[in-house]
Amino acid sequence: MKDLLERIEQNRFVGREFLLWLWFESQLFETNLAPSGKSSCALWLETRLTLTFEREESVLKSSAPGSAPEAREALRQGKLPREARIRMTTEEREYAWTFKADTLGLAALALPAELTKKDDDAHEVLYERMRLVEALEATLEALWSDFLALRLEEAWEATVVPELDKFAHEEDVDEAAYTKAKQRALAKRPKKT
């Protein structure tokens, strides 16, 4: 077994690719994402997007930074998204957080408003908040799992990267080809026992 530090550090860039993929799917499917085994969700980038390549950084601040031409320009410069403010609604709950791709970390996470009606009992407050956090994380884990199934397949280089490349260059993405490749990759994924 590899050294823990090596396991933690290996392929940190994949976190940025995951964020790129979330952004790509959000744009391609008009915010409607379908994580395997979970309820569908609406997910989009909002207010702030940071893209990085080595020491070069582009910070975009607008209501929809994912739609900004500067964001695609940054991708064309070889940058990948390192951090983004994301909003997601699922099962009538709305979350917003800053996603840190290098660690898959969540910051400034705003939970659904249903919490404000809770009483002062620390135990009850904790259970409620953790329930909401765990529901969000379960959706994100399902998305990560789908992404990974695609990333660690021939389809990534053969189909996904060319479509991401079109996305970066503001050309028409072949939605049908991408969806087909994704479905095939997800179908090939070994079933968990």
Added chain:
Amino acid sequence: MSALRGSLTYSRFFVTGDVPGDLAGATMKRIRASAAQPLVAEEDQNERHGWCSIEDVMDTDLDHEKVFFNEYVCLGLRIDKWVLPKPLLNAHLRDAEEAVLKQKGVERLGKKAKADLKLFVIKRLRKQLLPSTKSIDFVWNVQSGVARFFSQSEKIQLLVQELFEKSFSLQLVPESPGTAAERRGLDAKAQKFWEAAEPTSLMRADDDDGGDA
């Protein structure tokens, strides 16, 4: 840095190792032994950390009810630190140095004497101040094995990892793309792709690299 109120900023960890069936019985004594202890002005230590109640940073008399919330283990990592304002320290140091020079009838102090004097002044000043105290919440869902620590500072994460290991004899593995991929249970083919993965670049050879973004 609270799990109980406001927006949440945290780091995720996965607990590895064999969790004892009677977790509370097996660990409560060690948790109590790692509870935060107050800083003492006369001691050399500038910073100290240990567990406290998640509900009250000043409560270090931990018991089952304060730590075990059903499937959650809830603790605060309390960090106490002496913070002496630099101008105040410098002013007191200058005065003390002048007094010693006068008393000894010498023109300057040696390096060791200066260091000793500084420590003496620091300890004297500490008695007039209170240490700064902060607490960062730690919540471990024993059933899922996921622990959330409500700070993203790498330095503070190391403190909680060390204290957790000491208290529970288990390891906290930080979330990262690498550990998250490993947790998915990659088959041999996926593992091969993982090992060979290179960062994706969407820059074409003919792209102008002098854009505005």
